[in-house]
Amino acid sequence: xxxxxxxxTPTGGLIKVYRLKEATKKHEWDLPLLNxxxxxxxxxxxxxxxxxxxxxxxxxxxxxxxxxHIFVPLGMVDTSYAVPLAKQSRVATEHSRINxxxxxxxxxxxxxxxxAQFRGDCCLYxxxxxxxxxxxxxxxxGHLGPAKILSENSVKMMxxxxxxxxxxxLQQAADQSLSKPFPLGAGHxxxxxxxxxxxxxxxxxxxxxxxxxxxxxxxNTEFWIDPKRHIGVVMMMQVLPFYDEGAIRTLRDFEELVxxxxx
Numbered sequence: 359x360x361x362x363x364x365x366x367t368p369t370g371g372l373i374k375v376y377r378l379k380e381a382t383k384k385h386e387w388d389l390p391l392l393n394x395x396x397x398x399x400x401x402x403x404x405x406x407x408x409x410x411x412x413x414x415x416x417x418x419x420x421x422x423x424x425x426x427h428i429f430v431p432l433g434m435v436d437t438s439y440a441v442p443l444a445k446q447s448r449v450a451t452e453h454s455r456i457n458x459x460x461x462x463x464x465x466x467x468x469x470x471x472x473x474a475q476f477r478g479d480c481c482l483y484x485x486x487x488x489x490x491x492x493x494x495x496x497x498x499x500g501h502l503g504p505a506k507i508l509s510e511n512s513v514k515m516m517x518x519x520x521x522x523x524x525x526x527x528l529q530q531a532a533d534q535s536l537s538k539p540f541p542l543g544a545g546h547x548x549x550x551x552x553x554x555x556x557x558x559x560x561x562x563x564x565x566x567x568x569x570x571x572x573x574x575x576x577x578n579t580e581f582w583i584d585p586k587r588h589i590g591v592v593m594m595m596q597v598l599p600f601y602d603e604g605a606i607r608t609l610r611d612f613e614e615l616v617x618x619x620x621x
Contacts, residue, residue, distance in 0.1 A: 360450065360485055399525065406480070429488075497589075566613065578600060579594045
């Protein structure tokens, strides 16, 4: 099945950022920083800004750049900002939890051809099989078969603490119908380059190893990469709100089961 695999979008942004956007009518990336670098961890539009930088430096759209440098070399044949008409029947149905009940939502129009503007933090379609190839590349130190996407040093750096003495903090979303407070690991996990880094908190001993890398998409598309155990897992649920109780319970139950079987 094809699924939307997007990180949390501006419509589900943080309360402070939402209020600033409403007051100034500016994009998130045009607003001043909430805190000085190194003072506090906040979720923000950094991945969107990185996408803009890639397009500026490469002179290509993100769709073209990703296809040429990542998707095609890795054999990710179902990953794109669009879904061809012949594949659209494979797109998973989205559900929202309303008054405690999961309700199927009407299918939004799906682009059949990639159409700008492309965002670095939003709107890719993919499959668990495709994303598995991406995770396998990272577990292999940046390569998969003959395709070399990153250097081993780059992958290592991505999984290191890049926020110093501060920790990932619980984020309160502006719209509770789109997102509940997130993420797991708030208060003790670190952040690398694009990934949350699992800590050594004893209450999580039965789950992913210390140093595991993870993040998620707004539709509860969850993944983690465990270099210590050489495990990569992706769960492409299509449920709102982000961090829905049932979705997180499913993630944790499956994660616990995985590590029971590999001990």
